[in-house]
Amino acid sequence: MTESARITGCGFIDPTGWGDHLVQNTWPAGATVCPDRLAWRLFSESPFDRFGRLDMVSQYAVVAAEMSLRSRTDTSDDEETAIVLTTAGSLAADLEFLASMGAPGGASPTAFSYTLPSTAIAEVAIRYHMKGPSLCLPKPPHLPEIGLREGLRLVCRQEARRCLCLVADAIPTCAMPLLPADHRGGLADHYAYAFLIEGGSPPRTAVSTGIADMRVEARQQVIRAETSPHRAGGVASQLCRFLRGADSHGQRGIESFEVSSTREVLIITKAADTIS
Amino acid sequence: MDPLIEQLARHIIQVLRLENVVPDAIDPVAPLFGAGLGLDSIDALELIVMLEKEYQIQITDIEVGRKAFASLNALAAFIRERQRCAKTQ
Amino acid sequence: MARGYNIWAVDAITALGEGVEETWRRMLNMECGIRPLRRFAQGRYQTDVAAEIAPDIEEAVRAGAFVGSSRAYALALRTARRTLRQADPRPGRTGLVLATTKAGVDELEQRAGGAGGEGRCHYLPSVLASDLATELHLDGPVSAVSNACASGSIAVMEAARTLDSAQCDHVLVVGVDIVSDFVLAGFSCLKALSPLPCRPFDKSRNGLSLGEGAGAILLTKDRGPQALAVVRGWAATNDATHITAPSRTGSGLTAALVHALNLSGFAPGDIDYINAHGTGTVFNDEMEARAIHSTFGSDVPVSSMKGYLGHTLGAAGVIEMSLCVMALRDRIIPASLGLQDLGISSHIRVAVRHQQASRMDHIVSIKCGFGGMNAVVILGGVGHD
Numbered sequence: 001m002t003e004s005a006r007i008t009g010c011g012f013i014d015p016t017g018w019g020d021h022l023v024q025n026t027w028p029a030g031a032t033v034c035p036d037r038l039a040w041r042l043f044s045e046s047p048f049d050r051f052g053r054l055d056m057v058s059q060y061a062v063v064a065a066e067m068s069l070r071s072r073t074d075t076s077d078d079e080e081t082a083i084v085l086t087t088a089g090s091l092a093a094d095l096e097f098l099a100s101m102g103a104p105g106g107a108s109p110t111a112f113s114y115t116l117p118s119t120a121i122a123e124v125a126i127r128y129h130m131k132g133p134s135l136c137l138p139k140p141p142h143l144p145e146i147g148l149r150e151g152l153r154l155v156c157r158q159e160a161r162r163c164l165c166l167v168a169d170a171i172p173t174c175a176m177p178l179l180p181a182d183h184r185g186g187l188a189d190h191y192a193y194a195f196l197i198e199g200g201s202p203p204r205t206a207v208s209t210g211i212a213d214m215r216v217e218a219r220q221q222v223i224r225a226e227t228s229p230h231r232a233g234g235v236a237s238q239l240c241r242f243l244r245g246a247d248s249h250g251q252r253g254i255e256s257f258e259v260s261s262t263r264e265v266l267i268i269t270k271a272a273d274t275i276s
Numbered sequence: 277m278d279p280l281i282e283q284l285a286r287h288i289i290q291v292l293r294l295e296n297v298v299p300d301a302i303d304p305v306a307p308l309f310g311a312g313l314g315l316d317s318i319d320a321l322e323l324i325v326m327l328e329k330e331y332q333i334q335i336t337d338i339e340v341g342r343k344a345f346a347s348l349n350a351l352a353a354f355i356r357e358r359q360r361c362a363k364t365q
Numbered sequence: 366m367a368r369g370y371n372i373w374a375v376d377a378i379t380a381l382g383e384g385v386e387e388t389w390r391r392m393l394n395m396e397c398g399i400r401p402l403r404r405f406a407q408g409r410y411q412t413d414v415a416a417e418i419a420p421d422i423e424e425a426v427r428a429g430a431f432v433g434s435s436r437a438y439a440l441a442l443r444t445a446r447r448t449l450r451q452a453d454p455r456p457g458r459t460g461l462v463l464a465t466t467k468a469g470v471d472e473l474e475q476r477a478g479g480a481g482g483e484g485r486c487h488y489l490p491s492v493l494a495s496d497l498a499t500e501l502h503l504d505g506p507v508s509a510v511s512n513a514c515a516s517g518s519i520a521v522m523e524a525a526r527t528l529d530s531a532q533c534d535h536v537l538v539v540g541v542d543i544v545s546d547f548v549l550a551g552f553s554c555l556k557a558l559s560p561l562p563c564r565p566f567d568k569s570r571n572g573l574s575l576g577e578g579a580g581a582i583l584l585t586k587d588r589g590p591q592a593l594a595v596v597r598g599w600a601a602t603n604d605a606t607h608i609t610a611p612s613r614t615g616s617g618l619t620a621a622l623v624h625a626l627n628l629s630g631f632a633p634g635d636i637d638y639i640n641a642h643g644t645g646t647v648f649n650d651e652m653e654a655r656a657i658h659s660t661f662g663s664d665v666p667v668s669s670m671k672g673y674l675g676h677t678l679g680a681a682g683v684i685e686m687s688l689c690v691m692a693l694r695d696r697i698i699p700a701s702l703g704l705q706d707l708g709i710s711s712h713i714r715v716a717v718r719h720q721q722a723s724r725m726d727h728i729v730s731i732k733c734g735f736g737g738m739n740a741v742v743i744l745g746g747v748g749h750d
Contacts, residue, residue, distance in 0.1 A: 003530075040295070049314055052293035078620065081603070087491070089511065094470075094488070094547075098477050101550050105329025109321035110292075112551035113609050113735070116466055117490075117511045122736030125603045131617060133601035134738065135519065138490040138509045153526045159600070178476060180486045218531075261506075263532060317610055321555060338556065 006210030009196030011067025034190035055114035056170035064192035079161035081132025089117030132160035155199035168192035193236035304348040371592035374451035375687035379578040380416035389691040399562035411553035416576030416675030435469025435487040440579035441541040448581035457534025460505025463494035464520035464540040466679040505533030513734030517682020540683030541579040563645030565669035568708025576675020580684035598629025604737030615656035622660040625741040643669020658711035672702030696725035
């Protein structure tokens with residue numbers, strides 16, 4: 001079975017700022033470190049009264065989702081889903097809950113509700129009415145997978161028509177000593193990237209041509225999965241830059257981007273400027 | 277504003293991390309749950325923890341909680357009643 | 366969708382014993398694994414009971430893993446080894462999918478509490494999975510699924526998808542979760558625990574009972590005599606309504622049940638038993654009954670296994686599926702322990718006694734989780750194509 005799909009949305013929030021495949025906003029006053037609590041009004045005019053209740057990683061995931069979805073024109077809830085890959089998952093909320101266990105009045109129900117790494121994807125599903133098969137896949141940071149392969153499988157199997165593929169982490173300083181040594185350091189401790197992919201059938205509307213096309217190919221020979229000292233965000237941030245039209249060196253003209261794993265490579269190419 | 281009502285409003289805003297809400301903006305007679313502030317079942321449980329921490333009042337029966345949290349006024353009255361009972365024991 | 370994925374081997378370690386056969390035997394004996402807390406303080410939480418691993422098995426489990434390892438790792442390793450021994454030799458590559466909600470949370474409690482030092486970090490599911498795969502010399506892709514209490518079922522789906530993409534020849538699905546102060550405190554502050562052993566679907570039900578354990582299922586594409594059962598299809602949905610509470614209407618679970626049947630080519634009348642999620646909370650059981658009735662009417666027998674084993678969280682999907690393999694083999698519909706009087710508004714047929722089934726070809730397994738997760742897997746007996 002040929003597995004292919006289109007990327008129709010891209011959103012991000014990381015130390016460089018936030019935005020989508022067209023626009024990048026930088027942090028106020030040129031700050032280079034992501035804050036550990038976000039203010040929704042910085043990202044969107046649509047109301048989100050309870051954004052403050054979300055734990056850090058859920059906030060990051062929802063912001064990236066918001067960025068990736070804001071330019072879409074049609075909605076469909078029961079065929080749409082979201083998946084997230086995360087390294088530290090709910091570790092920050094776990095520590096907050098542990099601290100609350102000994103506090104006067106007792107443990108915090110709110111904190112406990114976020115002590116599952118899947119709560120971040122639940123928040124995305126609730127806000128954007130995504131009723132398809134959600135997935136939360138904890139993963140080590142040094143592997144290049146960023147959720148696209150898993151999302152591609154879902155849409156190609158027709159378990160969902162669209163899939164928002166996220167990779168997200170929000171790791172406070174106090175949690176760092178609790179990560180394995182090879183998980184510490186790297187590009188960023190607070191980030192989220194979201195890529196909206198759509199199944200290979202023709203687009204429903206004339207305008208949803210997509211930003212890029214994606215297909216998977218088997219590698220001719222088995223090679224070791226490419227590892228990087230950077231966090232998972234590294235590959236995702238490079239893909240975002242590619243989709244914005246610049247490679248990591250800021251040069252244009254590169255037409256394809258590869259995400260490699262042991263036996264396969266995901267090949268992403270810019271969409272031609274045609275309308276179906 | 278009644279000092280207890282204002283204090284409760286501040287606690288609710290802080291504990292439930294309500295954004296863009298100031299104490300004055302919470303109508304003391306309006307329902308806290310359902311419409312309005314949009315509080316849900318997790319918020320109700322969090323307020324039970326707050327009551328114990330800040331006022332040393334325990335709620336073990338969820339129905340008692342439902343009545344106490346009907347509004348800010350109801351909550352203030354509930355607290356005053358419990359504190360009064362505690363003093364007379 | 367492909368024709369099916371063979372279950373080559375299964376294992377489980379639960380409060381009722383070590384091994385699927387032992388657990389199943391004691392279930393048929395109507396034994397309840399939910400007992401007074403042994404490793405945790407009484408009077409501290411909303412309940413004083415849970416389904417903990419028995420002391421003699423605990424000792425054997427610990428002996429098999431390195432000193433100081435998380436109980437979750439030790440349990441997962443033991444059940445994985447027991448499963449792989451049943452499927453040896455095994456040509457080709459074997460991958461791993463781990464299903465868990467809190468993994469080695471006991472290690473996190475110790476380290477966050479100031480024990481300090483370096484540890485294995487098995488509270489991170491990906492690290493636990495990676496270490497398991499290394500210890501077991503598994504050479505296929507390794508991943509972890511953490512989808513709340515639906516993790517086990519969703520891990521089976523991920524394993525099947527991995528087999529389809531020809532990444533490896535077999536996938537070992539391991540589900541594990543442990544009882545801990547963290548989880549006892551958490552469900553207590555949500556007021557979700559029953560003070561006494563849970564009573565799924567009963568009118569007096571008032572919460573769930575926590576359980577712990579590990580289960581493993583070896584999934585393979587090979588057709589052949591060694592299959593114990595076959596995964597015939599599945600579907601998963603999200604209610605998209607609340608981060609902990611299930612949808613009151615059950616529409617998300619209904620959609621998952623209908624999709625699973627449609628995508629697999631089955632009609633509701635083809636299903637012989639429904640292994641419910643059935644946690645014993647007022648809302649889950651009511652919602653689930655509604656969804657079952659919407660899809661199947663009142664004809665298909667239903668039961669929950671949580672009255673025997675407690676709620677094993679991320680491991681439930683794997684442990685209970687391994688017991689469904691026993692149900693298929695013996696053609697027995699297990700009783701729903703704890704049920705005396707039905708207390709749900711939808712009319713479904715919950716078994717109060719074990720029943721010998723005249724037909725036992727297909728089982729539907731339902732697992733739901735925080736965050737609106739609904740997971741449905743359809744299992745078939747062997748020889749039924």
